[in-house]
Amino acid sequence: MCEIIAVTSGNGGSGKTMFAANFASVLAMSGCRVLLMDLNAGLRNLDIALGLESQIVYDIADVVRGICPLDKALIRDSRFKALYLLSASQDHAKASLRTADMEQICGVLSARFDFIIIDTPAGLGRDWRAAVSQANIAVVLMTQEYSSIRETESLDINLQKCGIRHRYAIINRVRRHDHQHDCFPDLEEIDEAIRMPIAGGVIFDENIHLSMNSSIPVVCRKDSYIVRNFKRIFLRIYNDLRK
Numbered sequence: 001m002c003e004i005i006a007v008t009s010g011n012g013g014s015g016k017t018m019f020a021a022n023f024a025s026v027l028a029m030s031g032c033r034v035l036l037m038d039l040n041a042g043l044r045n046l047d048i049a050l051g052l053e054s055q056i057v058y059d060i061a062d063v064v065r066g067i068c069p070l071d072k073a074l075i076r077d078s079r080f081k082a083l084y085l086l087s088a089s090q091d092h093a094k095a096s097l098r099t100a101d102m103e104q105i106c107g108v109l110s111a112r113f114d115f116i117i118i119d120t121p122a123g124l125g126r127d128w129r130a131a132v133s134q135a136n137i138a139v140v141l142m143t144q145e146y147s148s149i150r151e152t153e154s155l156d157i158n159l160q161k162c163g164i165r166h167r168y169a170i171i172n173r174v175r176r177h178d179h180q181h182d183c184f185p186d187l188e189e190i191d192e193a194i195r196m197p198i199a200g201g202v203i204f205d206e207n208i209h210l211s212m213n214s215s216i217p218v219v220c221r222k223d224s225y226i227v228r229n230f231k232r233i234f235l236r237i238y239n240d241l242r243k
Contacts, residue, residue: 002109002110002111002113002114002115002116003114003115003116003136003137003241004106004110004115004116004118004134004135004136004137005023005115005116005117005118005135005137005138005139006118006120006131006132006135006137006138006139006159006164007019007020007023007117007118007119007120007138007139007141008120008122008128008131008132008138008139008140008141008155008159009122009140009141009142009151009155010122010123010140010142010148010150010151010152010154010155011122011123011151012043012122014122014141014142014143014148014172015141015143015172015173015202016119016120016122016141017038017040017045017046017049017119017212018049018172018202018208018212019139019141019170019172019202020036020046020117020118020119021036021046021049021050021212021217022217022218022219022226022230023117023139023230023233023234024036024083024115024117025080025083025217025219025220026219026227026230026231026234027114027115027117027234028077028080028081028082028083029080029219030231031081032082032114032115033082033112033113033114033115034080034082034083034084034113034114034115034116034117035074035083035084035085035086035109035112035113035115035116035117036050036083036084036085036086036117036119037060037085037086037116037117037118037119038060038085038086038087038088038119039060039088039097039118039119039120039121039127039130039131040088040119040120040121040122041061041088041089041091041096041097041121041127042088042089042090042091043088043121044059044087044088044089044090046085046087046088046119047075047085047087048212048215049212049215049217050077050085050215050217051215051216052075052077052085052087055075056075056087057072058072058073059073059086059087059088059089059090060073060086060087060088060089060097060105061088061089061091061097062089063086063105064097064101064105070105070108070109073086073087074086075087079220082113084113086105086109096126096127097127097130097131098130099129099130099133101130102130102131102133102134103133103134106134118131118132118135120132124154124155124158129162132159132162132164133162135162135164136164136165136166137164137166137167137168137237137241138159138164138166138167138168139167139168139169139170139199139237140152140155140156140159140167140168140169140170140196141170141172142169142170142171142172142190142194143171143172143173144171144173144174144175144184144185144187144190145184145185146185149185149190149193149194152169152194152196153193153194153195156194156195156196166237166240166241167196167197168196168197168198168199168236168237168240169190169194169196169197169198169199170198170199170200170201170202170233171187171190171198171200171201171202172201172202173202173203173204174187174201174202174203174204175203175204187201197240199233199236199237200229200232200233200236202226202229203229205218205226207221207224207226208226
């Protein structure tokens with residue numbers, strides 16, 4: 001059975017693309033068949049994060065408009081046995097997707113992949129609703145800020161309205177010293193404030209930012225604490241789904 005995971009956040013800059021790229025890479029390294037779907041029309045970045053930007057000829061908008069078959073738009077990351085990218089369009093004007101489009105595309109791809117990971121648009125607009133419409137799992141990226149707590153709570157409510165039962169928060173760019181200052185919520189405060197379970201945190205690390213700019217997922221540095229952290233996040237979600 002294919003798991004469709006929507007990676008989302010209340011606004012841009014929370015780390016969705018970083019998380020999606022590295023989470024997908026960990027799954028691919030574990031032998032899973034994984035598709036990354038970038039739905040940030042006009043603002044796509046997954047191709048850059050994976051170093052595949054020069055290979056993008058067709059995108060999901062071309063598939064929807066009938067310009068190319070679906071297989072032509074799937075780009076394989078040669079570093080992995082079975083990790084593919086379906087890119088968003090850089091032209092926002094031609095790229096709006098409907099729920100029916102997502103249903104058709106995910107219906108075909110679910111038979112070919114173990115995981116489909118969707119990098120959604122930020123916010124709660126029509127494109128966001130279409131992006132999450134086929135997901136059975138949602139991962140919400142948040143940061144250690146009070147505004148992010150509010151945004152995460154709003155997302156949780158809307159994800160429930162979309163019928164997504166399995167929802168998890170990831171706290172990105174965790175700085176261990178921030179809890180010493182009254183202006184930042186500590187992790188316990190965040191845990192008490194939001195209703196969805198926290199599947200893990202990603203500590204602020206310059207290596208993550210360097211990897212995003214060098215187009216190599218940081219988890220490709222084998223046996224680092226970051227790899228182990230992403231694996232623990234996956235196991236928490238996986239074990240919870242199997243309860």
